[in-house]
Amino acid sequence: MPLSEHEQRLLEQIERALVDDDPKFASTVRTGDRRQKARRKLQIGIGLVLVGLIVLVIGALEFWPLGVLGFLVMFGGAVLGILNYKNATGAVQPGAAPGPTGGSTAAGKGPKARRQPLKNRLEERFRRRYDQ
Template sequence: MPLSEQEQRLLDEMERHLMRNDADVVSAPTDGRTLSYRNIVYGTILVLVGLGALIVGVSTQLIVVGVIGFVVMLGGVILAVTPTRGIPRGPVDIAPSAAKSRPASSFMDRMNDRWDRRREGQ
């Protein structure tokens, strides 16, 4: 069921408010550190190779091979989850001129006013 015009406007306003005031929720980490897909793939491959070595070490009772397999698995997990230095991204700024031309009332104040007007109309 499609949204009415009023509901669509309200949704758009909520999205703009979220993008403007809560950019840290919407954007990636601002310190420039992000997960690399290449590292995730390499880490996954290392985990699989280490798992194979661990299974071979257990099945042949060669403890050294099993320990090496475990260390390789651990290294793969660390490689996969370690963020890499990327292009630093700042907070998302949507329509800065529109934000300055709006009244000083907060989003929640406007929502409360709308709620009160709706309740008075009933």
């Protein structure tokens, strides 16, 4: 649904205010998708895994040092892919973002405690309702 003229003007005013207030942040946001670099690294990692696997198989059949080199390339590609997977896909780790209460701890059990999944919390509330 397209924006009305009034909404477009408001958006332009907000953009100008952002550029005036924090030009460095505005240029960072304006550059486009921030996940593009991570996606590219993920693709390179997948490619390296495939190339390393092929070199590993050829090295295992022909010349064993070539197989070791293939393994190292494959391992490097896997590490590159794993390190960039979260940023490339936008996946969020459980407990990484603070909940609606503003904290990431579960029921005040300390900073290392993990929040339970919603299903488990709802089941626990249901059980407590009949226990009381």
